[in-house]
């Protein structure tokens with residue numbers, strides 16, 4: 001059941017508004033790209049959330065923000081702990097960059113090891129016992145499988161034939177039924193919609209189900225609260241379909257509308273040179289068009305961003321912008337981040353750090369600005385991408401001979 005604090009849904013393309021009970025997913029007249037934005041009744045919400053209430057709340061998961069989630073107040077707490085991930089000041093990185101006001105938001109620390117859990121938990125709750133399904137090649141699928149398993153719900157996943165093997169193993173281990181579609185991601189997406197309609201499954205397709213961005217916004221809510229309600233100057237967000245960056249915007253927007261913060265941060269989308277559709281739209285007429293995608297950062301490898309229209313609007317409204325970085329920059333940023341901080345990100349997750357280095361080099365960010373880097377997913381899910389660039393082991397003998405080799409090596413250094 002859709003709770004009463006949701007006022008209406010509005011199509012990002014044609015602007016038509018709907019009552020939430022009328023439409024389960026995208027705009028009926030615009031089709032799947034007519035993503036619906038969720039609008040709340042803030043007067044109804046205001047009595048249920050405040051800085052003081054949050055300070056007294058001992059639930060340190062995203063559930064502390066349930067007043068702002070599209071879930072009934074009566075719903076049980078999620079079984080796994082999602083969100084309220086650490087916001088690290090990381091002294092070593094601050095010293096290295098001479099940036100005294102830099103933070104890392106470490107969303108590798110979620111049950112399935114990516115930010116996508118924040119969205120999947122919403123889908124699993126809204127499913128209310130129904131089977132859940134989605135089409136995805138990566139973290140969206142694995143987080144849905146993890147969250148569905150935590151509720152004991154059946155889960156169907158549609159992957160394109162070329163999906164990475166490690167991620168498929170993760171899905172199968174959580175008990176998902178995985179259909180490998182002889183076709184592209186788009187073919188898998190369409191088949192998933194058709195199967196959901198035919199069998200009554202609940203659909204978690206990214207940039208189609210309107211409530212997923214509402215789960216992702218909790219990362220924005222957390223950043224504001226963890227900074228003591230002092231809004232940062234900018235948040236750097238790895239961007240593919242544009243759902244996460246829209247979620248970050250929505251989190252800050254909710255707090256602004258409730259009078260809990262006094263401004264919004266600039267949102268900076270970081271894309272790969274091999275997948276630049278949102279950057280191109282922002283540099284051009286604002287219309288998102290498909291671009292062939294080819295990048296090592298599989299989480300942000302997106303030919304036609306499914307939430308592009310909303311992302312472009314939100315980046316502009318925040319006063320932000322979008323940049324691309326090369327795959328080489330992403331891989332070297334990933335290594336440097338791990339070496340300097342211990343935070344182990346997958347290539348997509350480290351794109352925000354690559355973006356920061358590029359913006360500093362180009363003089364587009366000042367070193368004293370208050371900057372948050374969003375780290376969206378763990379490298380443990382994506383080892384192959386860095387196997388070559390991670391470095392080499394040093395083979396040695398066992399026993400005394402081995403000790404000699406260690407000694408020689410140490411003296412060499």
Ligand SMILES: *Cc1c(COP(=O)(O)O)cnc(C)c1O
Pocket residue numbers: 114115116138139140238239240241242243244245299300346348349376377378
């Ligand atoms: C999905 C994902 C992204 C990109 O999010 P979008 O909503 O597609 O822009 C970035 N990093 C990781 C690790 C992801 O899984």
Ligand SMILES: [Zn+2]
Pocket residue numbers: 011012013014015016027028029030031034
């Ligand atoms: Zn529409």
